[in-house]
Amino acid sequence: MKSIRKAVFPVAGLGTRFLPATKAIPKEMLTVVDRPLIQYAVEEALEAGIEQMIFVTGRGKDALEDHFDIAFELEATMTSRGKSLDALDSTRMPAGSVVSVRQQQPLGLGHAVWCAREIVGDEPFAVLLPDDLMVGRPGCLAQMVEAYGKVGGNIVCAQEVPRERTASYGIITPGAQDGRLTEVKGLVEKPKPEEAPSTLGVVGRYILQPEIMEILSSIGKGAGGEIQLTDGMAALIGRQPFHGVTVDAERHDCGDKTGFVIANLALALGRDDVAPAVRAYLSKLGL
């Protein structure tokens, strides 16, 4: 079984739910406490053993690449002023480990993943959507890679979602269950609550076999007029092993304002440097 060395980060979306914040900066550069969403996702990937990060970007998204580059002037100025560069440590990536490719038009998540086909090549790979901030120990992708070691094939991160929200997710038709692993018998993108085959939703982490790329090149537009990753994955079911893994992690949907605010609060309360002041403020509000 080939190990998972590469991860694709589709970051070419328009982020319209977050306007005006995302008019001039990428959604993935919005910060939770003191680091942008993309950094949480990259750190999660590194922890899972990923060696190459592939950003699928679009126009106006250069900040994402700059964030993982050496900021020469900043570092030189800080050094000359005797300031520590420790805060920049986790943004310095080994040379050549971050590559990017452009999705020229935001035609959908499936199309974004397909844009990385030449860099992914003929090996299994991970996909991480940075606006799904996953908080777990070990990290969400590390848990999925462990599951991959047992069953191989394709793996999606699965979470129970409220029935009234099925139209916001890819939903699994579940088969046999074994602990945290559920066999995936079918996948449907954004079904209405009354048509959803279950309430087991797919959230933004995937381990996929390279054959998905060929499928994505030939499928047409699906829900919302976009080329859907869910439709591509559905075509792999029956041809290759396909499982959902219910990870032990909390998900914050940071593509949504409420989820983003809650993520800031949750992560701030977990940080020794900011939690006391945040707690004091909450108690002043009587919360």
Ligand code: UTP
């Ligand atoms: P979303 O469905 O959240 O879309 O994409 P969006 O455009 O980012 O945001 P809204 O809905 O307009 O507010 C899920 C993920 O897929 C990526 C996004 O960047 C995000 O990480 N994506 C989506 C692409 O890279 N390209 C696309 O064409 C669509």
